[in-house]
Amino acid sequence: MIKVSVVGAKGRMGSHVVEAVNAAPDMELALALDAGDDLTAITPANTDVVVEFTVPSASLNNVLTLIGQSVDVVVGTTGWTPDKLAQVRGVMSAQQSVFIAPNFAISAVLADYFARVAAPYFESAEVIEMHHPDKVDAPSGTAIHTAQGIAASRKAAGLGAMPDATQTDGGSRGQVVDGVHVHAVRLRGLNAHEEVLFGNAGEQLVLRADSFDRTSFMPGVLLAVRKVETGEYPGLTVGLDNFLDL
Numbered sequence: 001m002i003k004v005s006v007v008g009a010k011g012r013m014g015s016h017v018v019e020a021v022n023a024a025p026d027m028e029l030a031l032a033l034d035a036g037d038d039l040t041a042i043t044p045a046n047t048d049v050v051v052e053f054t055v056p057s058a059s060l061n062n063v064l065t066l067i068g069q070s071v072d073v074v075v076g077t078t079g080w081t082p083d084k085l086a087q088v089r090g091v092m093s094a095q096q097s098v099f100i101a102p103n104f105a106i107s108a109v110l111a112d113y114f115a116r117v118a119a120p121y122f123e124s125a126e127v128i129e130m131h132h133p134d135k136v137d138a139p140s141g142t143a144i145h146t147a148q149g150i151a152a153s154r155k156a157a158g159l160g161a162m163p164d165a166t167q168t169d170g171g172s173r174g175q176v177v178d179g180v181h182v183h184a185v186r187l188r189g190l191n192a193h194e195e196v197l198f199g200n201a202g203e204q205l206v207l208r209a210d211s212f213d214r215t216s217f218m219p220g221v222l223l224a225v226r227k228v229e230t231g232e233y234p235g236l237t238v239g240l241d242n243f244l245d246l
């Protein structure tokens with residue numbers, strides 16, 4: 001049995017992870033901790049893998065503490081910048097595993113992957129993410145990851161800047177991530193949704209992923225726990241696509 005502890009266990013995602021772990025035949029729930037709890041209660045004696053879903057402002061410190069506790073970590077919290085990722089790499093031992101995914105839903109992971117494949121074939125690309133209004137960060141971690149992937153694919157293909165005659169926008173053109181415009185919608189009734197628009201003269205491709213509820217993330221979380229527990233992925237890995245045969 002894989003012993004799994006959950007940090008952020010009282011949250012929207014963490015509570016679903018607790019349920020999913022309890023229902024998994026090959027896992028048992030070790031500790032379920034939330035804000036104010038002492039993460040040093042998590043040790044290799046009681047935990048194989050920790051799942052961390054908290055808030056962007058707390059996640060780095062939590063992960064650094066858990067690395068100090070010599071346990072492997074699966075992280076779903078957003079807000080990871082290159083500087084934060086470097087801090088994680090800097091304190092990890094050679095055999096330890098930290099896995100971070102901006103999105104665990106297969107639809108979103110595939111949309112992100114297909115966006116990277118499509119990117120070199122279009123003059124223009126923009127990302128629109130749409131989420132529930134209780135979300136604290138914008139744009140979403142997924143949208144930032146998708147925009148970064150599109151930018152990397154365009155650069156590798158030798159594409160330059162996208163056409164855009166905008167001279168004044170007052171903010172309406174969204175956040176620019178590596179040259180890709182990202183727009184964030186917050187609407188009661190939504191959960192987690194993303195559209196990637198690609199355009200050429202006379203044609204458009206739209207990729208869309210919808211997570212209608214949080215159960216959509218659970219197979220990906222459990223897959224990551226199982227992969228990390230094998231010990232075959234030492235170091236820091238970012239993105240569930242690393243565990244899929246794409």
Ligand SMILES: NC(=O)c1ccc[n+]([C@@H]2O[C@H](COP(=O)([O-])OP(=O)(O)OC[C@H]3O[C@@H](n4cnc5c(N)ncnc54)[C@H](O)[C@@H]3O)[C@@H](O)[C@H]2O)c1
Nearest residue numbers: 008010011012013034035054058076077078101102103104
């Ligand atoms: N990777 C994915 O697939 C995915 C999917 C959904 C949400 N998310 C991300 O997961 C994060 C959590 O989302 P949510 O909707 O569950 O949020 P939430 O606000 O419902 O839950 C966050 C939980 O973390 C707890 N918390 C806050 N500070 C803490 C700390 N220092 N230590 C321990 N616990 C702490 C809170 O008390 C709360 O219970 C966000 O960053 C969100 O964007 C990622």
Ligand SMILES: O=C(O)C1=N[C@H](C(=O)O)CCC1
Nearest residue numbers: 078102103135140141142192
């Ligand atoms: O509900 C959220 O919050 C989500 N956060 C992640 C993100 O920011 O990309 C994944 C989708 C849901």
